[in-house]
Amino acid sequence: MALSFEKYLRTQKMPHIWCPGCGHGIVTQAIIRAIDELGLNTEKIAIVSGIGCSSRAPGYLNFDTLHTTHGRAIAFATGIKMARPELKVIVITGDGDAAAIGGNHLIHAARRNIGLTVVCFDNNIYGMTSGQYSPLTPVGSFASTAPYGMLERPFDLCELVVGAGGTFAARSTTYHARHLVNVIKEALTHNGFSFVDALSQCPTYYGRRNKLRTPLDMMNWFRDHAVPVSTWEKMPPEEREGKFPIGVIKKVDAPEFSEVYSGLIEKVRERGDE
Amino acid sequence: MRKEFRLAGEGGQGLITAAIILAEACAEHTDLNAVQTQSYGPESRGGASRADVIIADEDIDYPEIKRPEALLVMAQEASDLYVPGVADGGTVIVDTTYVKSVPAVNARIIRYPISEKARELGREIVANMVALGLLVGVTKVVPEDAVVAAIVDRVPRGTEDLNKKAFYAGIEAAKELQSREEGD
Amino acid sequence: MKDAGPKLLQGNEACVEGAIAAGLKFFAGYPITPSTEIAELCALRLPKVGGKFLQMEDEIASMAAVCGASLAGLKSMTATSGPGFSLKQENIGFAVEAEIPCVIVNVQRVGPSTGMPTSPAQGDVLQARWGTHGDHEMVVLCPSSVLEAYTLTVEAFNISETLRTPVILLMDEVVGHLREKVVLPSPQELVVKDRELPAGAKEAYKPYAADQGRIKGVPPLARFGDGYKFHVTGLTHGEDGFPTNSPKVGEKQIVRIWEKIHSRRKELSRVEMLYPEDAEVFVYAYGSTARSAKRAVKEARAQGIRACLIRAMTLWPFIEDVLSDVKKKHPKAVIVPEMNLGQMVRPVKRVIGDACPVIPLNKVAGQLIEPEEILAAIKEAV
Numbered sequence: 001m002a003l004s005f006e007k008y009l010r011t012q013k014m015p016h017i018w019c020p021g022c023g024h025g026i027v028t029q030a031i032i033r034a035i036d037e038l039g040l041n042t043e044k045i046a047i048v049s050g051i052g053c054s055s056r057a058p059g060y061l062n063f064d065t066l067h068t069t070h071g072r073a074i075a076f077a078t079g080i081k082m083a084r085p086e087l088k089v090i091v092i093t094g095d096g097d098a099a100a101i102g103g104n105h106l107i108h109a110a111r112r113n114i115g116l117t118v119v120c121f122d123n124n125i126y127g128m129t130s131g132q133y134s135p136l137t138p139v140g141s142f143a144s145t146a147p148y149g150m151l152e153r154p155f156d157l158c159e160l161v162v163g164a165g166g167t168f169a170a171r172s173t174t175y176h177a178r179h180l181v182n183v184i185k186e187a188l189t190h191n192g193f194s195f196v197d198a199l200s201q202c203p204t205y206y207g208r209r210n211k212l213r214t215p216l217d218m219m220n221w222f223r224d225h226a227v228p229v230s231t232w233e234k235m236p237p238e239e240r241e242g243k244f245p246i247g248v249i250k251k252v253d254a255p256e257f258s259e260v261y262s263g264l265i266e267k268v269r270e271r272g273d274e
Numbered sequence: 275m276r277k278e279f280r281l282a283g284e285g286g287q288g289l290i291t292a293a294i295i296l297a298e299a300c301a302e303h304t305d306l307n308a309v310q311t312q313s314y315g316p317e318s319r320g321g322a323s324r325a326d327v328i329i330a331d332e333d334i335d336y337p338e339i340k341r342p343e344a345l346l347v348m349a350q351e352a353s354d355l356y357v358p359g360v361a362d363g364g365t366v367i368v369d370t371t372y373v374k375s376v377p378a379v380n381a382r383i384i385r386y387p388i389s390e391k392a393r394e395l396g397r398e399i400v401a402n403m404v405a406l407g408l409l410v411g412v413t414k415v416v417p418e419d420a421v422v423a424a425i426v427d428r429v430p431r432g433t434e435d436l437n438k439k440a441f442y443a444g445i446e447a448a449k450e451l452q453s454r455e456e457g458d
Numbered sequence: 459m460k461d462a463g464p465k466l467l468q469g470n471e472a473c474v475e476g477a478i479a480a481g482l483k484f485f486a487g488y489p490i491t492p493s494t495e496i497a498e499l500c501a502l503r504l505p506k507v508g509g510k511f512l513q514m515e516d517e518i519a520s521m522a523a524v525c526g527a528s529l530a531g532l533k534s535m536t537a538t539s540g541p542g543f544s545l546k547q548e549n550i551g552f553a554v555e556a557e558i559p560c561v562i563v564n565v566q567r568v569g570p571s572t573g574m575p576t577s578p579a580q581g582d583v584l585q586a587r588w589g590t591h592g593d594h595e596m597v598v599l600c601p602s603s604v605l606e607a608y609t610l611t612v613e614a615f616n617i618s619e620t621l622r623t624p625v626i627l628l629m630d631e632v633v634g635h636l637r638e639k640v641v642l643p644s645p646q647e648l649v650v651k652d653r654e655l656p657a658g659a660k661e662a663y664k665p666y667a668a669d670q671g672r673i674k675g676v677p678p679l680a681r682f683g684d685g686y687k688f689h690v691t692g693l694t695h696g697e698d699g700f701p702t703n704s705p706k707v708g709e710k711q712i713v714r715i716w717e718k719i720h721s722r723r724k725e726l727s728r729v730e731m732l733y734p735e736d737a738e739v740f741v742y743a744y745g746s747t748a749r750s751a752k753r754a755v756k757e758a759r760a761q762g763i764r765a766c767l768i769r770a771m772t773l774w775p776f777i778e779d780v781l782s783d784v785k786k787k788h789p790k791a792v793i794v795p796e797m798n799l800g801q802m803v804r805p806v807k808r809v810i811g812d813a814c815p816v817i818p819l820n821k822v823a824g825q826l827i828e829p830e831e832i833l834a835a836i837k838e839a840v
Contacts, residue, residue, distance in 0.1 A: 010689075013700060043685035048526070059689060059700060064682040066529065067691035068522065069552050075519035079526025079534070082510050083484060084683045087530070105522075108515035261510055268505040294466070294637060301466040301639035308466060310637035313576075335753040336829050337636055337746070 008032045008042070010062050017056055019127075021215030023174035023200030027121050028057045030177060030198070031090065034184035045088045048077040050102060052094035052128045054121030054200075071102030074109045077116050085258035088188065091118040095136040096126045099155050103135070106195075110166035113192040114257040119184060120157060120195070123202035131205030142209040158249045161195040168194035170248045173222035174201060179246065186248055192256045276330040277415055278339040281405070282356045283348030283369070285323040288402030293325030295424045296406060296416070300329050302427075303420035309334045322351055329415055344413050345381075346405050347373055348388065357381075367408050369401070384412060386447050392440055400440035407444015412452070418445060464641050469607040469633040470495035472640065473537070473563060474503060476611030479642075480650055482561075483509040483532040486523035488516055488542060491575040492631045493565035496537035517542035521549035525558045529690060531681035533615060537563035540573060540582060543589070551590030552692045553624040557666070557677070557715060559653055561614045563627045565634040566745075568824045577824025578631035580745055580797040586626045587774045593712060595719035597726060598626045598774040602748045604638035610728075610771060616651040617726065621718055622676050628773060630797065632746035632826055654678040660686050667697040668714055675718035719775060728771035729780050733759060737766030739839050740784055740792045742806050744770040747795050747827050754832035765836050773802065781809035788813070791839035795819040795827045815839070 009032075018024050035045065045063045049055035051070035058065035068076045073091045081089045098106050098120045109116060124136040125143060133143035133150050136157070140149045158169040168190040172180035180198060187194035201207060201218035212218045229247035232240065279296065281289040290312050297310035312325040326339045341361040347353040348369040357377045360366055364381045371389035386408060392401035403425065410421055422438055429437045467475070474496055477485075485500040487493075501511045510527075514520040517538055524534040538546060543564045553560055566582045568574035582589075586598045597617050599610045611627055618625040654671050656663050656678040663680055664670065665688045671678040677697075680686035693701035694708040702708050719726070732755055739758070743751035748769040758765035768784065770777055784792065791814050794803040800818040807816040819835050821827050 043687070044683060046530075046682045059691070062687055064687055065689045066526070066682070067689070067693065068525075069548055069692055072518060072522040072549065075514065075522035076526035078512070078514075078519070079484065079486065079523035079528070080530045080682055081526075082512060082523070083527040083530030083532045084681075087683045104515050105519055108519070261505075265505045265508055265510075269508070297637055297639075298466040301464055308637075308639050310466065311632075311635065334638075335749045335756070336826075337632065337638075337749060338826055 003033060003036055005029070005032060008035065008062055010060055013060050016060055018053060019204045021201070021203040022053070023123065023202070023215070023219075024054055024057065024121050026174040026177055027054075027119065027180065027198045027200050028060070030180040030184055031092070031119060032061070033181045034188055037181070038185055038188060040088060040188070044086060045090065046077070046080050047090045047092060048073045048080065049092040050094070050097035052097045052126070054092055054094040055097060057092045057121075071097050071100070072105065073097065074102060074105040074116065074118060078109060078114055081114055081116060081258050082261065085115070085262060089116045090188075091116050093118060093120050094127075095120060095122045095124055095157070096134040099135040099157060099160070107160065107164035110161045110164040110193050110195065112257045113165070113167055113254050115192055117184075117187045117190075117194045118196070119187070120197050121200045122157065122197050123200045123206060124154070125202050125206040127202050127205050131209065141206070144205075157197045158195065162250045166195055166250065167192040167252050167254045168248070169197070169250045170195070171197040171199070171244070171246045173199040173219075173226055173246065175219040175222035176226065176246060183248060186251070190251065192254055276328060276332065276334070277344070277413075278342045278361075279327040279329070279344045279409065279415075280324065280339055280342040280356060281327075281346045282322070282324045282352035284352070285321045287323065287348050288399065289323055289346075289348065290325045291428065292402040292406045293327050295421065295428050296409070297327045297329075298428065299416050299420040299424035303423050304416060306331060306416065307334055309337045311337060322349075322355070324352070324356070344409060346409055348401070348405065350374060353377070365412055367405065367412065369405065384408070384451055386451065388444075391443055391447070395440055395443060396436060400437055403437045403440035404444040404447070407441040407446075408448050409444070411445040411448025462642075462644060464639055466637050467604050467640050468495060468635060468637045469601070469604045469629060470565065470635065471499055472604045472607040473611045473627065473629070474499040475642065476608035477535050477561065477615065478503060478507055478509070479608075479645065479648055480612040480615035481533045481652070482535050482615070484524065484527035484534040485509070485536065486512045486514050486520040486527070486534070487536050487538065488514055488520050490517075490539045490542045492567055492634050493537045493539045493563060495634070496563060496565070517545035518549060521546040521562070524560045525549060525553050525556070528558050528560045529682050533559070533619065535561040535563065537565065539565050539567050539575070540569045541571065543582060543585065547589040550624055551592060551594070554590065554594045554596075554715065555592075555692050555694075556690050557622040557679070558624065559618040559622050559679070560624050561611070561618055561627060562624055563629065566628065566630040568822065574824040576631065578746060578797060578826060579822065579824065580630055580747065581801070581822070583628065583773055583798065584801045586628050593716060595716050596626065596774050597621070597623060597719060598628050598772070599728065600628045600744045600771055600773050601633055602745055602769060602771070603633065604636055605640045605642070606771065607633060608640065608642055612648060612650065613728070616649065619653040620651050620673060620676070621722070622653065622679055623715075623719060628745070630745045656680050656686070663688060664697045665690065665699045666695060666711065675714055675721070723775040724779055726772055726775055727777045727780065729777055730767070730769040730771070732767035732769070733764075734766045736764050737787065738764045738790045739836050740766050740768055740789050741832060741836065742768045742770065742781075742792055742794045742802065744773060744802065747797055750827050750829045751795055751832050753829035754836060757829065757833050758836045763836060763840055776805045778809055781806060785810050785813045791815045791817055793817045793819055793832065793835045793839060795832050795835070797821055797827060
């Protein structure tokens with residue numbers, strides 16, 4: 001049965017600001033689908049974002065929504081989760097927001113294992129400010145601030161989160177739309193910090209400069225370079241060159257931080273040494 | 275009445291704790307007013323340490339010390355630095371365990387091997403309480419039992435007896451020194 | 459903490475006790491001298507009262523987490539000093555724009571930059587007012603004593619909750635680290651105010667519609683997770699909370715959040731006047747400097763000089779009315795001692811104008827200005 005999106009959207013706030021062909025609508029609908037398929041209580045979900053094209057998504061979503069400052073969504077979300085651990089707190093962020101200006105909050109939220117689901121709309125470019133390079137821009141790609149090609153090496157965001165002690169990291173793309181819904185569902189049901197690197201296309205500021213002129217070219221690039229993580233693990237390094245794994249890259253259980261803190265309160269109050 | 279006290283030595287000698295206890299004794303167990311301040315250096319152990327207490331029966335507006343009426347020095351550097359600033363006719367209590375020379379000033383100098391006495395009692399860490407006993411015994415600024423009550427509130431559980439013993443050792447020493455002075 | 463009766467408390471400790479008495483339930487911070495005792499005591503005390511403490515990864519995150527927790531309904535606070543205060547400014551601006559109640563404590567030390575971490579200064583009084591960008595009012599309270607570190611923290615929460623605005627408690631190192639005898643007000647004596655929650659249909663809730671609540675110009679604030687499904691943004695927004703491109707709607711919102719504080723300048727003004735009746739020389743002072751000023755004014759009186767202390771506990775909004783009254787008394791001089799190179803002297807001068815000399819007395823040596831220095835200035839003025 002077709003999903004009725006209206007219940008989840010603030011349709012009166014449409015049309016959205018995204019360019020034609022932008023992948024962010026696909027990621028946004030994947031989040032809605034995941035929420036719908038899991039049957040989550042929409043009154044008990046808070047969606048938090050930073051600054052950038054992706055961070056405008058919460059404005060269109062009919063939940064408690066918070067559009068914060070650049071890079072700081074995870075830190076704001078941490079306050080919400082601590083205040084009301086019973087809420088599902090979803091962070092919508094971009095690659096510049098999460099990996100550059102907000103990189104510190106990303107790794108520390110992962111380390112703390114606080115129960116946030118972070119979905120990074122990763123189009124490897126700063127779209128809102130018209131196409132500057134981000135920490136995810138591949139070496140050699142062109143951007144308005146990399147007119148001779150990108151010189152810096154990019155992050156692998158899932159590896160970064162895993163390296164920081166993250167208990168859940170997954171990747172998918174706008175081409176793999178159904179797969180994307182599934183990994184977001186897994187992320188939302190993970191008890192602890194969960195991170196989804198959702199590759200999205202920016203035809204306007206990335207594609208045009210990098211010989212991927214149409215949105216379709218960009219999505220086909222995702223199709224041709226993504227490898228299921230089970231296959232990836234068996235691949236020798238030379239075959240991995242230029243490809244990237246999709247799927248759940250890491251999932252382990254560890255105590256969720258807001259629960260750990262609630263446990264502390266109980267313990268301290270039982271002891272009653274006011 | 276406004277009386278200014280300075281306790282100076284090295285970090286780790288417990289002088290800030292002693293100053294807090296003195297101020298707490300006045301504030302929480304008498305009608306006197308009290309203010310306590312300290313100089314903060316970047317180091318937690320070693321280095322110069324200084325804690326000040328002002329005791330008054332009136333409002334204490336300006337919270338800092340100019341020329342202390344009573345000064346305790348438990349390190350040579352502290353003696354060199356602070357003894358010249360003592361008020362004329364004031365009192366300097368010197369821990370002779372560590373302080374070998376005291377600059378000449380117009381003040382009463384009381385010498386006692388404070389840290390050595392603490393070692394004898396069991397642990398040098400209670401030298402601050404021996405010093406506090408001397409300070410209170412000599413100046414009589416606050417009743418002994420008020421200080422004992424403050425000690426019990428402040429020191430770690432299980433160490434109350436040793437700390438009280440050290441404090442009383444200081445009180446006794448003050449009595450002895452004074453009777454000796456009177457006998458002179 | 460011990461029960462009623464006099465106690466010896468440190469300024470930073472009193473601030474925490476005041477915050478807890480006011481209903482603090484969430485603290486996020488980052489260690490920085492000379493405010494660290496506030497974080498340490500919150501870490502110890504908050505879980506005992508069912509509250510939460512978080513040491514965040516940096517100053518920016520602390521301010522962000524405070525905003526998040528407040529939106530989810532908890533009274534929230536952070537504490538810092540100069541360098542950290544600078545880092546927090548963007549998110550303080552977010553709290554202004556999004557009208558999120560919270561309290562920010564800045565225990566001032568000498569700047570610029572790392573400056574003198576353990577020495578007092580009052581160099582952040584203009585930053586507290588104007589540190590975040592854009593047009594806004596700011597409520598800044600400034601204690602001179604340990605007792606006021608307690609009472610003004612309670613006030614800071616009350617103002618913040620009722621006006622839906624961040625409030626800055628601007629201490630200095632002397633007040634923060636001073637231990638002093640205090641008798642705290644009993645819980646029965648204490649007035650504690652809570653933010654107004656919305657009434658009426660959830661679907662009709664407009665988080666920025668000022669006519670929906672009891673307090674003029676202040677919209678009630680729903681909690682995240684209560685089903686209101688509302689939007690909060692740092693973008694200029696309309697009454698529904700959504701970004702607007704309408705110049706008219708945008709300006710209306712900016713003016714309203716300014717006006718809600720500006721129109722209440724008088725009721726926000728906390729001032730102690732010592733010997734105002736027949737005075738001819740006035741001293742405007744605040745924070746720990748006001749203690750030296752009080753000593754100096756008392757001494758001047760003892761010497762037959764008709765001096766008056768204007769001790770400001772509210773730095774911002776500026777106590778314009780009080781200074782206007784002073785101006786009418788034909789003063790010979792207004793002396794403004796500050797541990798900075800002359801910051802509050804400017805607004806004082808703006809009100810006093812040419813009525814009499816406004817004399818700055820400044821020190822940035824990391825030392826308290828001494829009563830004798832202020833007394834000398836008083837004597838010179840008469």
